Structure formats: C-alpha cells, structure tokens
Amino acid sequence: MADRRRAPRSWTRALRGVIQRELPLEHLLPDQEPAYMASWVYVFGVVAIAALVWVIVSGVVLAAFGPQWWHVSPQGHVVNSVHFWGVQLFFVFMVLHLWGQYFGATWRDGRAPTWMVGVVVFLVSIVTAFTGYLAQQNFAAQWVAINAKDGVNATGAGAFFNVLDFGQMYGLHVMLLPILVTTLVAVHLVQVRMRGIVRPIDPSAR
Amino acid sequence: MRRRPDQAAYHRGVRMAPYDLVKELALALAAVLLLVLVLAAVLSSPDVPPVTVRSWAQHDPLDLIATATSELQGTTISADYGPPYTLDVGGRGPGASVQTWGPLAPQLWAGVHLPLDAARADVLHPLRLAAASDPSLARALARYHRGTRRERARWLAAYARALPQARIAAGALVTSSATGSGPLPVMMRSLLSVARSGGLDGLLLESGHFFQTDYTGPLLFLGDGSYLPSLAHAQHLLGSQWGMMNETGRYPGQAWLWLYTMWYQVPPYRAASNADLLVVLTMGLLTTLLLLTPFIPGLRDIPRWVPLYRLIWREHYREQARRAGGP
Numbered sequence: 426m427a428d429r430r431r432a433p434r435s436w437t438r439a440l441r442g443v444i445q446r447e448l449p450l451e452h453l454l455p456d457q458e459p460a461y462m463a464s465w466v467y468v469f470g471v472v473a474i475a476a477l478v479w480v481i482v483s484g485v486v487l488a489a490f491g492p493q494w495w496h497v498s499p500q501g502h503v504v505n506s507v508h509f510w511g512v513q514l515f516f517v518f519m520v521l522h523l524w525g526q527y528f529g530a531t532w533r534d535g536r537a538p539t540w541m542v543g544v545v546v547f548l549v550s551i552v553t554a555f556t557g558y559l560a561q562q563n564f565a566a567q568w569v570a571i572n573a574k575d576g577v578n579a580t581g582a583g584a585f586f587n588v589l590d591f592g593q594m595y596g597l598h599v600m601l602l603p604i605l606v607t608t609l610v611a612v613h614l615v616q617v618r619m620r621g622i623v624r625p626i627d628p629s630a631r
Numbered sequence: 632m633r634r635r636p637d638q639a640a641y642h643r644g645v646r647m648a649p650y651d652l653v654k655e656l657a658l659a660l661a662a663v664l665l666l667v668l669v670l671a672a673v674l675s676s677p678d679v680p681p682v683t684v685r686s687w688a689q690h691d692p693l694d695l696i697a698t699a700t701s702e703l704q705g706t707t708i709s710a711d712y713g714p715p716y717t718l719d720v721g722g723r724g725p726g727a728s729v730q731t732w733g734p735l736a737p738q739l740w741a742g743v744h745l746p747l748d749a750a751r752a753d754v755l756h757p758l759r760l761a762a763a764s765d766p767s768l769a770r771a772l773a774r775y776h777r778g779t780r781r782e783r784a785r786w787l788a789a790y791a792r793a794l795p796q797a798r799i800a801a802g803a804l805v806t807s808s809a810t811g812s813g814p815l816p817v818m819m820r821s822l823l824s825v826a827r828s829g830g831l832d833g834l835l836l837e838s839g840h841f842f843q844t845d846y847t848g849p850l851l852f853l854g855d856g857s858y859l860p861s862l863a864h865a866q867h868l869l870g871s872q873w874g875m876m877n878e879t880g881r882y883p884g885q886a887w888l889w890l891y892t893m894w895y896q897v898p899p900y901r902a903a904s905n906a907d908l909l910v911v912l913t914m915g916l917l918t919t920l921l922l923l924t925p926f927i928p929g930l931r932d933i934p935r936w937v938p939l940y941r942l943i944w945r946e947h948y949r950e951q952a953r954r955a956g957g958p
Binding site for chain 1: 663851935
C-alpha cells in the first residue's frame with residue numbers, strides 16, 4: 426500500500442485497473458456459464474460471428490485481386506459465391522439472434538447499451554451490404570444504384586454519399602464499413618462478456 | 632457513482648455448467664464454412680453482365696436516340712432532377728424530382744454538389760469529341776450551337792415528331808420525315824454510329840482525367856431511357872415488384888430490406904410523389920423505436936406478454952417447476 430501511494434499518477438495504470446475490474450480474463454474467456462444458457466437461441470450469435478469471419482476472409486481475397494477479377498476468373502467467381510452466401514447467412518443468423526434477444530428481453534438488468542450497439546451493428550451491416558451490391562460492377566449494381574439514388578437524394582445525403590460513384594462505394598465497402606462493423610461487433614461482445622448472460626424472465630414478476 | 636453488481640453477485644444462486652467458448656467458436660466457424668462452401672458449390676452466385684451504351688444502341692437504338700433527343704430538350708429525369716445534380720433548370724423550379732414533406736425539404740438543403748448538364752454531358756460533349764474526325768458532324772454541331780434557343784427548340788420538336796417513323800437501315804439511323812429538324816438528323820446519326828461501335832461508352836466518361844471511377848453521368852443517362860428499366864422489369868427488379876430486395880436470376884437479394892421495400896407497395900406511399908422521403912422518414916422512426924426498445928413501455932413489455940421466452944429457457948423453467956414440486 427505504501428508503494429502504491431508513492432507511485433505517480435498513471436493513465437496506463439488507471440486503464441489497466443478498469444480492464445481488470447470490468448473485464449477480467451475469466452469473464453472474457455469463461456469456462457462456465459449459467460446452466461440456462463443451454464438453449465438454441467444462444468447459437469445464433471456465435472454463428473453470425475462465424476459467418477462474418479468468412480465474409481471478411483472472402484472479401485479480403487476479392488479486394489486483393491481487384492473488382493474485375495471475379496467476373497473473369499472461375500476461381501474468383503467461387504470466392505465471390507462464398508462471399509455472397511456468407512453475407513446471406515450472416516444476415517439470417519443476425520436477424521434470428523435479434524429476434525431471440527428481443528423475445529428474451531435481454532436488455533434487462535442494465536444491458537440496454539448492449540441491445541443498442543447490437544441494433545447499430547445491424548444497421549451498419551445493412552449499409553455495408555448495400556455498398557457491396559453497388560460495387561459488384563454488373564447489371565444488379567447498375568440497377569440498384571439508379572433505383573436507390575432517389576431515396577438517398579430525398580434525404581439530402583446524396584450530395585455526400587453518391588451511390589452512382591463506384592469509387593466511393595467500393596472504398597467504403599472494402600475498408601471503412603467493414604472496420605466499423607468489426608469494431609462494433611467487438612464492442613458488442615465485450616459488453617456481453619462484461620455483464621454476463623442475463624437471467625431468464627421471471628414469469629411471476631409484473 | 633453507483634457500481635453495477637459484478638457477475639458473481641448477479642449469478643449468485645444460479646446453477647453453473649461447464650462451457651467452452653473457444654470450442655464453440657471453432658465448431659461454429661467449421662459448420663458455417665461447410666454450409667457456405669456447399670451453397671457456393673451448388674448454387675454459385677449471380678453475375679448478369681452490365682448494360683453498356685453499346686448494347687443499348689444495338690438492342691434498342693431508337694430508345695437511345697429518343698433519350699438523347701429528350702436530354703437536349705431538357706425533359707428527361709436527370710435533365711431537370713434537382714439537387715444534388717441540378718437546380719432551377721430553365722426557370723422551372725427547384726427540380727422535378729425534388730421531394731418535400733411539408734416544410735421539410737432536405738434534398739434542397741444539401742444543394743447541388745454533383746452538378747450535371749445532361750444535354751452537354753450525354754450528347755453535345757461526346758459529339759464534339761467525335762466531330763474531330765467527322766467534318767459533316769462538325770458542321771452540324773456548329774450549326775446547332777449557332778442556333779438561337781427558339782431555333783433549337785423548333786428543330787428538337789420537329790425531330791421528336793419524326794422519331795416514331797424512324798428506322799434502322801444497314802445499321803444507320805434513317806429519319807426520312809424529319810424536315811425542319813435542322814442539324815439534328817446528322818448529329819443523331821453520328822451519335823448512334825459512335826454508340827454502336829462502343830465509342831460512346833468511353834466518351835461519356837471523358838473528363839480530362841486519365842483515371843475514372845465515377846459513373847454518375849453514364850448511369851443517369853442509362854436510367855433516363857426505357858431500355859434499362861425494361862431489363863430490370865424482366866428481372867423483377869422494379870420498385871413496384873419489390874425490386875429493392877430482389878436479385879437478378881433466382882437468387883436471394885437484400886431480403887433484409889423487406890420492410891423498407893414493403894412501404895412502396897402500399898398506400899399512401901405507393902402513389903405519393905414524395906414516396907422516397909416518406910419511406911425514409913417512416914423507416915427512420917421505426918429504426919429509432921427498435922434502438923430505444925428497452926426504454927419504451929409497451930414495446931419492451933411484449934416479450935413478457937408473448938410467452939416465447941418460455942420456449943427459449945424451457946429447461947430452466949422445467950427445472951424450476953421440478954424444484955418447486957419437491958422430491
């Protein structure tokens with residue numbers, strides 16, 4: 426205690442203290458959980474993350490070879506197919522996860538921020554997928570761009586978010602938005618690990 | 632500051648069970664990868680080639696010429712769109728595609744950030760570039776530019792009247808009844824010729840820069856015609872066909888946009904001239920409700936009223952019932 430009093434104030438030590446207090450390793454990587462977690466509804470979250478991992482891996486390969494590659498290379502088309510179905514599964518699992526959490530009212534006992542970050546993950550994922558459709562460089566990309574411009578322009582956002590500008594949409598899709606989604610998912614996971622799994626609804630409580 | 636009870640305190644009295652998070656994640660990664668690979672191998676993925684101005688000129692040349700004529704007349708969607716492309720073209724107001732809701736006009740607030748002169752970008756500028764190697768086109772173009780506003784309007788009106796009788800002969804545009812159209816028959820014949828060769832695709836993107844990634848002008852030009860929408864209709868992609876959530880072929884599209892797309896199918900949105908703005912505002916409101924669900928009485932209570940939670944934690948409630956029943 427005497428040594429600690431003498432030590433100069435340290436932001437690093439303060440941050441370490443917060444992390445150790447709020448997210449000790451046994452919470453981050455638990456080896457036991459409440460028995461009520463043995464429910465199929467908890468699977469949707471982890472499979473959504475697994476799908477996101479394969480979406481990012483296949484997306485990195487597509488980005489590395491450039492936007493034209495998958496149109497002219499059979500191997501590229503296979504990677505694009507993995508990316509396409511990975512996105513479809515990611516959304517299916519994410520929506521099931523969302524409904525599972527809603528009907529369990531899992532925002533209870535101080536977990537509202539976790540719910541809110543999860544909703545933001547869903548919204549940012551929609552924008553990310555949307556820019557992906559715009560960056561395909563095929564007929565669907567042309568039509569989605571022409572069709573969507575009116576909705577975007579009606580909000581005034583079209584001046585800064587030009588769905589007809591392939592360069593802007595591609596840049597957002599392969600770099601900025603994936604980083605945002607991944608960061609938000611990481612925040613969401615940390616929130617879950619910090620607070621632990623919410624108790625089941627008490628049917629007698631009104 | 633009030634401290635949140637730690638997990639141990641929160642779960643006090645709760646039966647704990649062994650759990651392997653890393654193993655669960657590894658199994659999920661393997662299972663999802665297998666599923667994705669099977670889907671990719673069996674179903675592949677959609678990739679319908681893009682429409683080019685060349686393919687437009689080859690498959691529906693008269694639509695291309697009618698669209699180009701309308702661009703010169705200033706009667707296409709993009710010619711008098713409003714912000715972010717145009718504003719108050721020819722003193723006709725803020726723009727035909729500007730959407731407002733009462734005093735709410737965010738489209739106008741943002742202003743013109745992507746200025747576009749459709750007649751110049753889609754017709755006159757490409758023709759000027761093509762005229763460098765075509766003296767008759769250069770003469771026709773010079774005559775068009777020398778003409779007064781009234782003369783041009785007269786030529787364009789006469790040419791537009793003649794277009795329904797126009798035909799394609801030996802790959803060239805023939806407008807035999809286009810008397811009084813001034814230089815337009817020569818201009819449009821050249822435009823179609825350049826378009827059929829693929830040259831117009833490049834000329835539309837010519838901006839003085841070597842590199843180009845912005846397709847705003849060419850896409851708006853394609854959208855002004857009826858060829859692209861006719862292909863979209865065949866693929867069930869129109870707004871009235873739930874197009875925003877559809878994909879080419881028999882593939883799933885952005886199914887997660889179903890609610891957004893649904894509003895366009897129902898009144899009052901379906902027939903509203905400001906449908907896009909109304910749908911965006913509606914979705915903004917619903918998204919806010921979803922975000923703030925934990926704080927909204929009624930919305931946050933539905934899970935208690937709908938006993939799906941009993942299914943989610945079925946084992947837990949069975950165990951509770953067993954305990955309450957005693958040995």
